[in-house]
Amino acid sequence: MSESTKYFLPEDQMPKAWYNLAADLPTPVPPPRHPGTTEIISPDDLAPIFPRAVIEQEMSTERWIDIPEPVREICRLWRPSPLVRARRLEKILDTPAKIFFKNEGVSPAGSHKPNTAVAQAFYNKEEGVKHLSTETGAGQWGSSLAFAGSLFGLEVSVFMVKVSYNQKPYRRALMETYGATCVASPSPQTAAGRAILAAHPDSNGSLGIAISEAVEVAASRDDTKYALGSVLNHVCLHQTVIGQEAMLQMAMAEAEPDVVIACTGGGSNFAGLAFPYVREKIKGRSVRIIGVEPSSCPTLTRGQYAYDFGDTGKLTPLVKMHTLGATFMPPGTHSGGLRYHGMAPMVSHVKELGLMEARSYHQTECFAAAVQFARAEGIVPAPESSHAIRAAIDEALRCKAEGKAETILFNLSGHGHFDMQAYTDYFSGKLQDPEFDDAALAEALTDLPEIKG
Amino acid sequence: MSESTKYFLPEDQMPKAWYNLAADLPTPVPPPRHPGTTEIISPDDLAPIFPRAVIEQEMSTERWIDIPEPVREICRLWRPSPLVRARRLEKILDTPAKIFFKNEGVSPAGSHKPNTAVAQAFYNKEEGVKHLSTETGAGQWGSSLAFAGSLFGLEVSVFMVKVSYNQKPYRRALMETYGATCVASPSPQTAAGRAILAAHPDSNGSLGIAISEAVEVAASRDDTKYALGSVLNHVCLHQTVIGQEAMLQMAMAEAEPDVVIACTGGGSNFAGLAFPYVREKIKGRSVRIIGVEPSSCPTLTRGQYAYDFGDTGKLTPLVKMHTLGATFMPPGTHSGGLRYHGMAPMVSHVKELGLMEARSYHQTECFAAAVQFARAEGIVPAPESSHAIRAAIDEALRCKAEGKAETILFNLSGHGHFDMQAYTDYFSGKLQDPEFDDAALAEALTDLPEIKG
DSSP: OTTOSEEOOOGGGSOSEEEOGGGTOSSOOOOOBOTTTOOBOOHHHHTTTSOHHHHHHHHOOOSEEEOOHHHHHHHTTTOSOOEEEOHHHHHHHTOSSEEEEEEGGGSTTSBSTHHHHHHHHHHHHHTTOOEEEEEESSSHHHHHHHHHHHHHTOEEEEEEEHHHHHHOHHHHHHHHHTTOEEEEESOTTSHHHHHHHHHOTTOOOOHHHHHHHHHHHHHHOTTEEEOOSSSSHHHHHHHTHHHHHHHHHHHHTTOOOSEEEEEOSSSHHHHHHHHHHHHHHHTTOOOEEEEEEETTSOHHHHSEEEEEESSTTSOSOEEEEEESOTTOOOOOOSOGGGOOSOOOHHHHHHHHTTSOEEEEEOHHHHHHHHHHHHHHHSOOBOHHHHHHHHHHHHHHHHHHHHTOOOEEEEEEOBBOTTOHHHHHHHHTTOOOOOOOOHHHHHHHHHTOOOOOO | OTTOSEEOOOGGGSOSEEEOGGGTOSSOOOOOBOTTTOOBOOHHHHTTTSOHHHHHHHHOOOSEEEOOHHHHHHHTTTOSOOEEEOHHHHHHHTOSSEEEEEEGGGSTTSBSTHHHHHHHHHHHHHTTOOEEEEEESSSHHHHHHHHHHHHHTOEEEEEEEHHHHHHOHHHHHHHHHTTOEEEEESOTTSHHHHHHHHHOTTOOOOHHHHHHHHHHHHHHOTTEEEOOSSSSHHHHHHHTHHHHHHHHHHHHTTOOOSEEEEEOSSSHHHHHHHHHHHHHHHTTOOOEEEEEEETTSOHHHHSEEEEEESSTTSOSOEEEEEESOTTOOOOOOSOGGGOOSOOOHHHHHHHHTTSOEEEEEOHHHHHHHHHHHHHHHSOOBOHHHHHHHHHHHHHHHHHHHHTOOOEEEEEEOBBOTTOHHHHHHHHTTOOOOOOOOHHHHHHHHHTOOOOOO
């Protein structure tokens, strides 16, 4: 088996429980707080927008949480996802390093997102919800929830960040194929959207704005709940099937990673691959864990670790995280899924504890890596995932320079089939690396909420 | 294992030889003839456009032809492809039938086409060719050859049928990502293209025209050969890995197909899945084998079995096949890969021998099947593949009506990620089922070449 290119687990070895890092952290993640009072919130405060089971998972410190059988059954459509040895890339780089990647692009929607979408749709269905509202950046999350909704007979409404809505009409078509509706955000359908449109009629939108719209819809309709595709603890939890599978598959390949890499937008694909390895690291194992983000939205590398709102409209609970400020507006790059002002509180906490590293790259150097990867391995990656590829290639080149035969594992969080305009723009030279706006960051950070008591 | 959803073969069970149906046919396929003299052609006649090894395979009657190890190594990037049991679709249809599909959409270019593209690129590289020219309809073949060319350092030029070029800009972007160049056909770059443009400036193009352009380029440049993505014997040969794998995987699933289904454009994905089963059928096994084509381009169901040109420009050898006439211009439907006036001579011969059935569907009923499939199984199929899905669903419904627990196996030849405009058009009601033009067919058939001697 160790000479294979792809490592598949049998379906009966798909994880039966999610791994909850909260059980193993040396200090707990700071709790969420009420956006008005700034008091620590109770489960009841979240009940208008999330189902009970999801709220329990959000607050849980149990190490293992059983995956319901109907969720596992649906995930068998594509899981366990393959672990792949990038042999051709290794050869082209002429590196002594071994490069492995977990291919989450094999899912119906083309990314890791269905891992949590199916779970969230299941719990909502169980609790009698009829309709889910959500936001989406690049469209990966929206199409994942559309897919999951179609399997459980739930109506799904997606607010899609306008810059991506215009760049990626076929993501919208995919959501509609799964039976969901999709509108550009900011939209005139919500008070939050109308307020932004009044102040900035040409707004490109942002994940923060789209979240405000989706939460508003959920809070104002009895049959509707909200579903979030990243950031929160339960989302990170649902993604841990990735890392659990990877560990079994790395054992099949008779290899152990020295470096574990994933891109970070809201943090969930990173958490999915990395948290099982963070657990090992806490137990004393030597492994470097690297989160990779865009230089245009450098949450972990330039953000402040502070309580902040998850959305621009300041409707969500306050969570302690690395943030650029809820009003920070990232430029309209092609990595829509990484254009978020904050970071998963649990990932932020892991960073503060020194259990991970973070680095940032400009988009053109990521596209160069993506094209090199596509021409070696055949798979055209999502622009988001290309950040992880850039870091993996750089680590492999470092190994070459240092003469070290390390093992590198990265998460290929999704394919780029719906992102080809980005590649067209890259080849035509139209893609820019926007200059980072230090003043805008400084201003957005002055706006962080003050915590009382 | 029999309770699984997906059946994976280990990489070392990937076929080591291609299966050549010519060895088992009760009567031989009529040989190709020279377009000028109409004499039976010799291998030398094909030498200007194909490499020697490919010409040998085209004419071979050996039952098994070894797959070169470098080809197998590259195919391990995605092969063996999964066999999937469509359990959710079965449930929704409430049918006693078992439905299996072979998922060729997992390849880098998203269809079965790389199976032959890699082999053809390998043989050309071995014989010192620097540049490959080809045509593409929907873009599946062009992107597959672009991918294969990038792996072997070959320059690739693709003539893309204009209607698809305009419908599918992201297929072009995919080819460019793999390093190929792609122009709309008819183009001003060739005499064949200029002649069409002079007569029909608004021509939508057709596979027949694009073939003329690509062959012209190959014939006129010493460092250049032509590569064809379907129709010819060697292409059908290279695709037989599909059916060979499927047989092993059906055994893993402890099932045997009563019905084997694939869509037919040029015939290669059909041949790939079906020919190993045709062999069994010749040996006496009871199995129905069904080719499914668009009602707008009904080669097998309404064409004439006769010698005809493979292209509109009348440059190619004459082959005996089911044809609508080389000048027949199919309407611009969304199944670009099925818009071909002819059919693989070997598939045509199998049809004449009564070893297969053929049927045709309108595109809207195929899209309805595609959406039902996507909402059940998560995978959005290529419009071409939706023809096979339509037939599989209809067979499953027949089983329900007749109370028969048959086993149905179809080829999901590709995914539809680059065909989302077609889905958008379908949902908006813009998709039409064009009325078949009987007079145009009759006229095109008057133009069939006369065979001397």
